[in-house]
Amino acid sequence: MRSCAESLSAYGLRALGREWGAPLLPRGGDITLCDQIVLIGSGMVWNVYFGVLAVAFGFVLATAVALAKGAPRRALRAPATAFVFVFRGSPLFIQFFFAYEALNLIPKVAGSLDLGFVTITADTRWLTRAWAGALIVLFLNTAAYSAEIFHGALRQVPKGDIEAADAYGLTGWPRFRRIVWPTMLRLAWPSYTNEAIFLFHATTLVFFSGFPAWQQSGDALYYANYFAQQTFNPFVPYPIVAGYFIVATLIIVALMGAVNRRLNRHLPREARPRIRLRPQIVR
Template identity: 80%
Template sequence: MRTCAESLSEYGLRALGREFGATLLPKGADISLCDQIVLIGSGMIWNLYFAVLAVALGFGLATAVALAKASPIRALRAPANAFIFVFRGSPLFIQFFFAYEAFQQLPRVTGTLDLGLVELSVSTSWLTRAWLGALIVLFLNTSAYTAEIFYGALRSVPRGDLEAADAYGLSGWARFRRIVWPTMLRLAWPSYTNEAIFLFHATTLVFFSGFPAWQQSGDALYYASYFAQQTFNPFVAYPIIAAYFILATLGIIALYGAINRRLNRHLPREARPKLRYRPQFIR
């Protein structure tokens, strides 16, 4: 039986691939509690990877889509409304399967890039890997939900703030950057925090999607399911993954709470809105 130090050495980065740890996973009677804690924690690297990149990239796209939806120009407003409707109107689980099948239908090589001295082939096979294909789905999904949140905040910017900006001679980009943008973020931040938490929890759906784990480089739920099958005892592995997610959720709440206090630092302490986590049971 391995010690906890040996488990950490062999499986600490195992989720990144076989070259980062033991070639084979522990089986049967060789599985210890430390093995389960370490390997499931290793799988959390992928959940954090999906969540951090999807939220970070989605923040920028969501802002652009929200501005497009609020635009008086129909050519901008219509695509933004369609994008939000499609990704908010269909289940995330179905989006994973649809994207995987669509990526599978793409030819392995879509073309070549002639650089003069060398000619590069542009391959699309990497789109069927979870590290990119699933990330694209999560990125688009959270962008749509966040765009709707930001749009609602844009519509809620107090008219008095806009009139004050006009009185100071602010217009165009300066008005947006100094008045509209910070006010929008301040109003949207509590709801945006809940979206970030939900997106993090939704990364577990990658395990059930069509995107396969490559060389056993799976997420936390992949290893929790593996241990439940090997030990015939789901009451150890699944509580471990639940504990990891609870700790990560507390970290998200603390981080977003600090940003919320920063956004509202100009308000009196008693008037500053406090973050409240409201879990979404149906999406």
């Protein structure tokens, strides 16, 4: 039997790849409780990676899409509305499958681009790996969901604020950056916090759909599922994942709550909106 310290050194970073720990995962009766806690914890690295990067990039795109969706010009509004509808109207699970197959197809169809004088051969195989392909899907997905939240918030920006900005001679970009955008964020923040939690939970789907795990390095749920299959006992690994996710959810709430306080620091204490936890389920 392995001691806990041995499990930690063997599997602490195993999720990053075979070179980062013991090449083989523990099997059958050889599995200790420490193995499960350590390996599932190392899998959380992937959940954090997908969650943080998708939310960070998604935030930027979501702002752009929300503005386009509220734009007076149809040429801007229609694509933004279609983008939001496609990503919010279909299951993330299917989006993963579709993206994986589509990304596999690209090198076959457009692998070499012949421009007459020069042939560009793009190696796009890295896109079919989870770290890139799944991240793109999650990024677009959270951008669509967040864009809908931001779009709703943009419509709620008080008319008086914008009139006051006009009165001060603020127009265009300065008006957006100094008046509209901060108010939009302030109004959207409680819902956006839930979206961030929701997306973080959705990262568990990555290795269960399209994208295969490479060298048995997957996310927390991938390892939990592995242990449940190896030990025929779901009562240990799944509660461990649940525990990790509850802790992670509390951290997200704390971080987003700090931002919420900063956004609302000019308001009297009782007027500040509170973040209510309304976690959602599979998208």
